[in-house]
Structure formats: C-alpha cells, structure tokens
Amino acid sequence: VRPKGCRLVALLTDFGLKDPFVGMMKAVILSRTRSPVSFLDLTHEVPAQDIRCGAFFLRAAAPYLPAGTLVVAVVDPGVGSARRILYARSGQMRFLAPDNGLLSWVGEDRPFEQVRWVRNRKLALPCASATFHGRDWFAPVAAACLSGLPSSDFGPGVRSIVRLPTPRFERFPGMVRGEVISWDRFGNCWTSLRLKDLPPGGAVFFKGRSLGPLRHHYAQVASGRPLAVAGSFGFVELSVRDGDFAGRLKAGRGDPVLYKFQPS
Amino acid sequence: VRPKGCRLVALLTDFGLKDPFVGMMKAVILSRTRSPVSFLDLTHEVPAQDIRCGAFFLRAAAPYLPAGTLVVAVVDPGVGSARRILYARSGQMRFLAPDNGLLSWVGEDRPFEQVRWVRNRKLALPCASATFHGRDWFAPVAAACLSGLPSSDFGPGVRSIVRLPTPRFERFPGMVRGEVISWDRFGNCWTSLRLKDLPPGGAVFFKGRSLGPLRHHYAQVASGRPLAVAGSFGFVELSVRDGDFAGRLKAGRGDPVLYKFQPS
Amino acid sequence: VRPKGCRLVALLTDFGLKDPFVGMMKAVILSRTRSPVSFLDLTHEVPAQDIRCGAFFLRAAAPYLPAGTLVVAVVDPGVGSARRILYARSGQMRFLAPDNGLLSWVGEDRPFEQVRWVRNRKLALPCASATFHGRDWFAPVAAACLSGLPSSDFGPGVRSIVRLPTPRFERFPGMVRGEVISWDRFGNCWTSLRLKDLPPGGAVFFKGRSLGPLRHHYAQVASGRPLAVAGSFGFVELSVRDGDFAGRLKAGRGDPVLYKFQPS
Numbered sequence: 171v172r173p174k175g176c177r178l179v180a181l182l183t184d185f186g187l188k189d190p191f192v193g194m195m196k197a198v199i200l201s202r203t204r205s206p207v208s209f210l211d212l213t214h215e216v217p218a219q220d221i222r223c224g225a226f227f228l229r230a231a232a233p234y235l236p237a238g239t240l241v242v243a244v245v246d247p248g249v250g251s252a253r254r255i256l257y258a259r260s261g262q263m264r265f266l267a268p269d270n271g272l273l274s275w276v277g278e279d280r281p282f283e284q285v286r287w288v289r290n291r292k293l294a295l296p297c298a299s300a301t302f303h304g305r306d307w308f309a310p311v312a313a314a315c316l317s318g319l320p321s322s323d324f325g326p327g328v329r330s331i332v333r334l335p336t337p338r339f340e341r342f343p344g345m346v347r348g349e350v351i352s353w354d355r356f357g358n359c360w361t362s363l364r365l366k367d368l369p370p371g372g373a374v375f376f377k378g379r380s381l382g383p384l385r386h387h388y389a390q391v392a393s394g395r396p397l398a399v400a401g402s403f404g405f406v407e408l409s410v411r412d413g414d415f416a417g418r419l420k421a422g423r424g425d426p427v428l429y430k431f432q433p434s
Numbered sequence: 435v436r437p438k439g440c441r442l443v444a445l446l447t448d449f450g451l452k453d454p455f456v457g458m459m460k461a462v463i464l465s466r467t468r469s470p471v472s473f474l475d476l477t478h479e480v481p482a483q484d485i486r487c488g489a490f491f492l493r494a495a496a497p498y499l500p501a502g503t504l505v506v507a508v509v510d511p512g513v514g515s516a517r518r519i520l521y522a523r524s525g526q527m528r529f530l531a532p533d534n535g536l537l538s539w540v541g542e543d544r545p546f547e548q549v550r551w552v553r554n555r556k557l558a559l560p561c562a563s564a565t566f567h568g569r570d571w572f573a574p575v576a577a578a579c580l581s582g583l584p585s586s587d588f589g590p591g592v593r594s595i596v597r598l599p600t601p602r603f604e605r606f607p608g609m610v611r612g613e614v615i616s617w618d619r620f621g622n623c624w625t626s627l628r629l630k631d632l633p634p635g636g637a638v639f640f641k642g643r644s645l646g647p648l649r650h651h652y653a654q655v656a657s658g659r660p661l662a663v664a665g666s667f668g669f670v671e672l673s674v675r676d677g678d679f680a681g682r683l684k685a686g687r688g689d690p691v692l693y694k695f696q697p698s
Numbered sequence: 699v700r701p702k703g704c705r706l707v708a709l710l711t712d713f714g715l716k717d718p719f720v721g722m723m724k725a726v727i728l729s730r731t732r733s734p735v736s737f738l739d740l741t742h743e744v745p746a747q748d749i750r751c752g753a754f755f756l757r758a759a760a761p762y763l764p765a766g767t768l769v770v771a772v773v774d775p776g777v778g779s780a781r782r783i784l785y786a787r788s789g790q791m792r793f794l795a796p797d798n799g800l801l802s803w804v805g806e807d808r809p810f811e812q813v814r815w816v817r818n819r820k821l822a823l824p825c826a827s828a829t830f831h832g833r834d835w836f837a838p839v840a841a842a843c844l845s846g847l848p849s850s851d852f853g854p855g856v857r858s859i860v861r862l863p864t865p866r867f868e869r870f871p872g873m874v875r876g877e878v879i880s881w882d883r884f885g886n887c888w889t890s891l892r893l894k895d896l897p898p899g900g901a902v903f904f905k906g907r908s909l910g911p912l913r914h915h916y917a918q919v920a921s922g923r924p925l926a927v928a929g930s931f932g933f934v935e936l937s938v939r940d941g942d943f944a945g946r947l948k949a950g951r952g953d954p955v956l957y958k959f960q961p962s
Contacts, residue, residue: 178728180721186619187451187715190495193444193476197498200442200474210728212721218620219676231718234725234833247676250651300650302666305498355714356746386828387778402830412747412775450883451715454759457708457740461762464706464738482884483940511940514915564914566930569762 177316178208180235182227183244183304184216191302195242195309198295202313210239219247221271222423223352225334226360229275230403237262242312243272250300255288255307256331257315257324264315266308271334278336289325337362338426344433348406350425357414358399361427363406372431374398376408376419388412441580442472444499446491446507447568448480455566459506459573462559466577474503483511485535486687487616489598490624493539494667501526506576507536514564519552519571520595521579521588528579530572535598542600553589601626602690608697612670614689621678622663625691627670636695638662640672640683652676705844706736708763710755711772711832712744719830723770723837726823730841738767747775749799750951751880753862754888757803758931765790770840771800778828783816783835784859785843785852792843794836799862806864817853865890866954872961876934878953885942886927889955891934900959902926904936904947916940 179199185191192214199207212231216224224245235241239262246253246268254269260282267273269287288307291298293314298306311324338349339362348363363374365384374381381398382391384406391397393412396419401407406427408415415421443463449455456478463471476495480488488509499505503526510517510532518533524546531537533551552571555562557578562570575588602613603626612627627638629648638645645662646655648670655661657676660683665671670691672679679685707727713719720742727735740759744752752773763769767790774781774796782797788810795801797815816835819826821842826834839852866877867890876891891902893912902909909926910919912934919925921940924947929935934955936943943949 180725182718187475188477188479189618190446190476190491191618193474194495194498196474197444197495197500197503200472201498201500206470206472206734208728208734210721210724211715212718213716215716227718231722231725234722234729236725236729239725248653251653299664299666301652301663301671305666354717354719388829389776389779399829400827402827402833407829452741452743453882454710454740454755455882457738458759458762460738461708461759461764461767464736465762465764470734470736512917515917563928563930565916565927565935569930 177203177205178210178236178239179312179316180210180212180231180239180241181214181243182212182216182224182231182241183214184218184220184224185214185244185304187214191304194305198305198309199313199316202310203316207316210235216245217352219245220352221245221247222334224272225275226351228272229278232263232276235263239263240312240315241265241267242308243267244304244308245272246270246303249303254328255303255311256328257286257288257311257321258282258331259284259321266312266315268303269328269332271332273331274334277331284321285328285331286321287325287328290323293324339364339367344431346429348427348429350408350421350423350427352423353416353421357410357416357418358401359408359416359421360401360403361406361408363427363429365400365404365406368406368429369431369434372429374406374408375428375430376421376425381408441467441469442474442500442503443576443580444474444476444495444503444505445478446476446480446488446495446505446509447478448482448484448488448509449478449568451478455568458569462569462573463577463580466574467580471580474499480509481616483509484616485509485511486598488536489539490615492536493542496527496540499527503527504576504579505529505531506572507531508568508572509536510534510567513567518592519567519575520592521550521552521575521585522546522595523548523585530575530579532567533592533596535596537595538598541595548585549592549595550585551589551592554587557588603628603631608695610693612691612693614672614685614687614691616687617680617685621674621680621682622665623672623680623685624665624667625670625672627691627693629664629668629670632670632693633695633698636693638670638672639692639694640685640689645672705731705733706738706764706767707840707844708738708740708759708767708769709742709771710740710744710752710759710769711742712746712748712752713742713772713832715742719832722833726833726837727841727844730838731844735844738763744773745880747773748880749773749775750862752800753803754879756800757806760791760804763791767791768840768843769793769795770836771795772832772836773800774798774831777831782856783831783839784856785814785816785839785849786810786859787812787849794839794843796831797856797860799860801859802862805859812849813856813859814849815853815856818851821852867892867895872959874957876955876957878936878949878951878955880951881944881949885938885944885946886929887936887944887949888929888931889934889936891955891957893928893932893934896934896957897959897962900957902934902936903956903958904949904953907947909936
C-alpha cells in the first residue's frame with residue numbers, strides 16, 4: 171500500500187535521456203498537482219518507435235508495480251495523427267497510452283475493466299503541439315488522474331483497442347515454436363516461449379543449433395558458450411556466457427526459437 | 435503550487451549517466467538539507483561542453499517548470515578557471531550556473547531580477563576540488579538556497595553576465611534566414627526559426643531543397659520523406675518521417691535554414 | 699540528518715537504462731515499504747560485469763552519501779551461482795552487494811562493523827529467478843532493511859569477504875608507481891595515485907611521456923594538450939584539455955602511471 175497522499179507515476183517511453191523531453195513531461199505533472207508525486211522510470215530507451223518492445227517491457231514490469239500506480243506509456247509513432255489516446259483501468263492500476271498496440275500484452279494478463287478515449291481538449295495544455303503529446307496531453311491528463319478527476323470527464327468509453335498480434339507460440343507434437351522478441355544491452359534475447367507453458371525436460375534450438383536444456387544460471391556453461399536460460403521475465407532467454415548472443419548468432423526480431431521435448 | 439516543505443531541484447548537466455557524478459551532486463544536496471527535496475533531471479546528456487545546446491534546452495524547458503523550482507545547470511568547460519558561478523532569480527525561479535552563456539536564452543524570455551556572483555568560500559565543501567564544482571560548489575550552494583540562506587550571503591551583485599550570440603534570425607523581403615542549433619537522438623533538427631515570428635503560408639528550404647510547408651505532424655508525409663514541422667519547443671524542426679534528418683542530409687550546427695513566403 | 703520517515707536508497711548497478719531492470723527493482727522496493735522511500739541513482743552504467751569499476755565508484759561516492767543511506771550495489775557476473783549476497787554495516791551506512799569484491803574498496807576507508815550472508819529464503823520474492831537477483835533478492839531484502847527487520851534475520855555472520863587486489867601503489871626512491879583504473883565518458887582516466895599519499899613537487903609520466911606537474915584545472919594547459927590533474931575523487935587523473943586522453947594515448951586498465959619527485 172502506497173503511503174497516503176503520495177502518488178506514484180511509472181513512465182515508459184522512447185524519448186531517450188539525451189533531450190529534456192522526459193524532464194518536461196515530469197515538470198508539467200508536478201506543476202499541476204498539489205500533493206507529492208513520485209516518478210518511477212521504467213525505461214526511456216525503448217528503441218525509437220518500437221511499439222512491440224514497449225509492449226513487452228510493460229507486460230514484464232506491470233506485475234511488480236505497487237497497487238495504485240499510474241502508468242504513462244508513450245511510444246507513439248502516430249503522434250498528431252488520428253490515433254486515439256487511451257485511459258485504461260485494471261483493478262488499482264491505471265494506464266495512459268496511445269491506442270497503437272502498446273497496451274496489448276499488459277492487458278492479456280490483467281483485463282481492463284474500463285477503457286476511455288481521452289479527447290477532452292480542456293485537459294490538454296493550451297496551444298498543445300502536434301508532435302509532443304507526452305508533454306501536452308499525457309502529462310496534464312496524468313495530473314488530472316492524480317488529482318481525482320472522474321475518468322468519465324476524459325472522453326467516451328472504448329469497446330475495442332488496437333492489439334498487436336500475439337507473439338508466436340505454436341504447439342506441435344514434441345515441439346513448441348516461439349520467436350525472438352527483442353534483446354537487452356548485453357545481447358541476451360527475449361523469446362515468446364513462456365516457461366510455464368513448456369513441458370519439462372526439453373531442449374532449445376536456434377538456427378538448427380542445440381542450446382541444450384534450460385539452464386538456471388549462466389555459470390552452468392563455460393565462458394563463451396551459448397545457452398538457453400529460464401529467464402527472469404518468465405520466458406526463455408538466449409544468452410552467451412560472458413558474451414553477446416544477439417550479435418554472435420545474428421539473431422533478429424521474429425527469428426524462430428524451438429523447444430523440443432519427448433511427447434508424453 | 436508545490437506542496438509546502440517539499441522543494442524541487444531541476445538539474446541540467448553534461449556529466450552523463452555513466453559515472454556517479456550526478457549521484458554525488460544529489461548526495462551532497464541531500465546531506466545538507468533537512469526537509470524533503472525532489473530532483474527533476476532535465477537531462478545529463480548535453481553534448482560534452484556544448485554550452486549552446488545546454489542554453490537551448492534551458493530555454494525550452496524553463497516555461498514548464500513548477501513555480502519555486504531551483505534550476506542547477508552545469509555545462510562548464512571553464513571549471514576551475516576564473517569564470518564565475520552565478521545565482522540568478524527571476525520571479526519564483528532561481529538558477530545556479532557558470533557564467534559562460536548557459537543562462538543566455540532562458541534570460542531572454544524571463545529577465546533576471548537579481549544576479550549574484552557566488553564566491554563565498556564558506557558555502558563550498560571543505561577541500562573543494564578544482565575540477566568538480568558540480569559537487570563541491572553547485573551542490574552545497576543549492577542546499578544553502580533550499581535552506582533559505584539570504585542570497586546576499588552568496589556574493590556580490592553582478593551587472594552583466596556572459597551572453598551567447600542570439601541564434602541567427604534574419605528577415606529579408608519574402609524570406610527569413612535561421613540556422614540549425616542542434617538535434618535530438620532521432621536526428622530531428624532544432625532550428626532558430628521561432629514559429630510565432632514567421633508569417634503564415636511559407637515553405638522551408640535546406641541546402642537548396644524544399645521541405646514543403648510547415649507540417650503539424652510526421653504522418654502528413656510519406657515514410658522516408660523529409661519535412662519541416664511546427665515543433666514542440668516553439669521552433670521549426672527538420673525531420674525525416676521514420677528516419678534521421680541530421681544524418682541523411684548531413685546537417686551541422688549553424689547550417690542556414692530558410693523560410694520563404696509571399697511578401698504581403 | 700535525513701527527515702524522519704523518509705529513507706534513502708542509493709543504487710549502483712551495471713543493468714543499464716535501456717531495459718526496465720532498474721525500474722522493476724525500485725517497483726519491488728516501493729511495493730514492500732509503507733513509509734516514503736527516495737532513490738539516489740549513483741549509476742546504472744557500470745561497464746557490464748566490471749566489478750573493479752563498480753568498486754572504484756562506490757569508494758568515490760560513499761563519503762558524500764547522507765548518514766543513514768542504504769546502498770544497494772549489483773554488479774554480479776556470478777548471479778545464480780553459489781556466490782553469497784552480503785549485508786554490511788559501517789556506522790550509519792548499510793550495504794547490500796554480492797560477495798565478489800564489489801565492497802572491497804568502500805570497506806578500506808570505513809571498516810564494516812557487521813557483515814552477514816543474506817540467505818533467508820523467506821525474504822526473497824516467491825519463485826525467485828536465478829538470473830535477476832536485483833529484483834528477486836536485493837530489492838525485497840532492501841525493503842526489509844528499510845522496514846526495520848533485525849539484520850540477524852538475514853542470515854549468519856560472515857568472517858571474511860571476497861576482496862579485489864588493491865590497485866597498484868608502489869613506492870620507490872624518487873618515484874611512485876600506480877596504474878590506470880578506468881575512465882569517464884570524456885576519456886579522463888582515473889588512476890590509483892592517491893593525492894594525499896604523494897610528496898609535493900613531482901611530475902606525472904605515462905608511457906614515457908611527461909604530463910608535467912599536477913594541475914588544478916584544465917585551463918592551465920593549452921587546448922589539445924595532455925595533463926595530469928589533482929582529481930575530484932582524490933586521485934591523480936589524466937586528461938587532454940578539450941580532448942580524450944584514453945582514446946588518444948591508448949590508455950588501458952592497469953597501464954602504469956608514474957609520479958617522479960626529488961627524494962628528500
């Protein structure tokens with residue numbers, strides 16, 4: 171439970187940290203709220219306009235956020251076009267994001283109880299730009315959320331939102347086929363192979379090469395060797411111990427990853 | 435209005451995030467203040483020693499900061515030399531910065547009511563280094579500001595401060611000539627063409643090439659096409675939709691940007 | 699003195715800022731504490747798995763942290779293996795870190811009064827992963843620290859911890875030999891030559907080249923010239939004015955740095 175009167179805003183964007191974009195968003199939120207606000211930066215280095223990666227990060231991080239968190243997610247290649255801004259609520263969590271698929275996967279695990287199209291112009295900054303909705307729309311709407319404005323004032327209810335295709339997870343006799351979703355700065359690849367949906371005792375294959383059984387930590391193989399790990403986000407991850415899997419095995423988004431096992 | 439007893443320090447530096455410099459500055463501020471302090475990082479990735487870019491960011495961000503913010507800006511190639519440290523006040527905003535031009539443009543929009551030369555050695559850390567004034571001078575002086583020390587204790591009043599040349603904005607019949615100031619991590623270029631000073635209906639030219647009329651969002655042109663956008667900082671910006679303008683058109687600081695229009 | 703009821707957690711990791719790892723750690727800490735928590739990011743860009751650099755940063759930053767700070771340091775190539783997690787206390791400072799040498803040098807200046815092996819599984823997240831102890835062990839243990847859990851509940855006392863070799867500092871008649879430890883993003887090199895252990899009046903040599911006497915600021919030499927500076931971390935630093943020492947002089951970790959002086 172968050173301390174009373176202290177609200178948490180979790181931010182996820184592709185704005186980067188070189189420019190003052192994130193700082194300006196936070197400045198607007200702080201300017202328009204009376205009680206203290208804390209910020210939790212999930213990341214601002216989502217690859218530019220990579221909605222898919224942003225959606226994956228949101229799904230990974232959401233289960234760990236404190237109850238009552240307001241998540242503001244802005245990876246928004248369609249900024250200024252007709253794409254909608256969404257307000258979505260799921261239990262004690264609230265989300266603001268463009269309607270472009272960014273909320274696809276966080277919504278898989280926790281269905282939204284309410285979704286609204288944020289289009290009340292009175293909530294935006296006066297003279298809102300068409301290119302920086304993070305500052306001119308998302309930030310003041312976030313401040314309105316924090317200040318207790320009823321969500322019915324944001325705009326009309328929404329029946330269906332844009333959803334990305336679910337990452338590949340295909341079952342065959344003795345095999346599951348998933349795919350590479352993205353990778354971190356060490357070159358470790360995230361895949362769509364969710365651990366809890368895999369039968370035990372199998373082995374992972376990538377580009378015709380066996381990576382062996384699922385390991386629990388890197389030290390189970392020699393330095394420089396590739397391996398498949400039961401990853402911390404709840405999915406199979408591909409790594410090279412003390413090395414860069416994505417670089418060395420030339421892994422790309424969507425590349426198939428196979429999990430083969432003895433059919434029961 | 436900021437909540438009582440909670441003070442906001444906005445930081446802008448070229449210290450980067452790889453080293454613990456920014457953390458050490460914040461540690462000193464927190465060590466020397468009693469009531470809670472919040473930090474707002476505008477950016478710490480100003481290109482190394484690029485006073486011009488820092489000054490541009492400060493002007494862009496300042497109007498969005500909450501009243502009462504203390505801005506600490508350190509882009510300081512002359513650290514340790516005879517350059518002065520400035521305290522400047524404008525309404526409810528206070529600034530600490532080296533006297534090297536960094537406050538040039540933020541002061542254009544909001545003239546300073548008071549400027550002082552911070553040279554009271556009792557305010558610095560004992561054994562202050564000559565190379566890290568962010569930690570040894572700016573941070574403890576910021577803490578003194580937050581703790582309510584009268585500004586007259588900082589040092590003597592200052593009549594005139596170092597100012598950068600105003601970025602080019604030259605009017606001709608049917609044309610305004612500005613220049614490229616800097617660019618963001620997507621390659622979008624900031625120019626000195628302030629939107630409110632341009633007559634309507636014109637078109638933007640760069641290196642002899644027309645970028646067409648001012649657009650309101652990227653989606654108004656096809657993917658891969660260059661365009662000129664009415665930017666979110668209040669200036670013309672140059673972009674390539676889904677691409678990198680600075681890289682592809684080899685834009686450099688100071689390159690001329692023309693806005694041509696039908697003289698009335 | 700920190701305000702009552704507001705606790706400070708200083709973080710140092712090699713997790714980087716591209717991925718939501720740091721955000722997830724903070725989310726877990728916030729989820730499990732009742733009174734307000736503030737975070738101080740020392741850096742999350744320690745070079746991947748560079749324990750030596752992390753240890754150097756910790757030593758440099760620790761003296762500036764407010765009394766009562768909890769330091770959580772995670773540079774942890776052995777995550778998931780048998781390496782221990784340590785809780786260490788020194789005066790009002792507390793530390794959580796893997797037992798891999800990361801606390802070697804911070805402990806030189808301030809000996810630990812108590813060290814424990816954190817192995818109480820009840821403190822970890824249920825279903826803790828083997829690859830992300832930052833989130834699954836360090837964060838909930840940090841929350842337990844902040845909530846006042848007695849340290850005896852963490853695990854058994856520890857007699858000796860893993861220590862890195864002390865960086866070279868060898869005295870000869872008329873000479874001290876140190877080494878390059880690491881460098882910052884400007885290319886300035888940190889060395890093991892501690893200022894307070896050097897006799898006055900000497901000169902610094904690197905790769906057979908004299909860098910002249912110790913300077914107090916960069917402006918004491920012409921632009922483009924290499925120099926040795928009495929650095930802000932309390933050690934000799936090697937720089938090129940307006941340039942990149944590490945790049946231009948091809949400095950590597952462990953390269954000898956000599957300080958020659960007139961023997962008394």
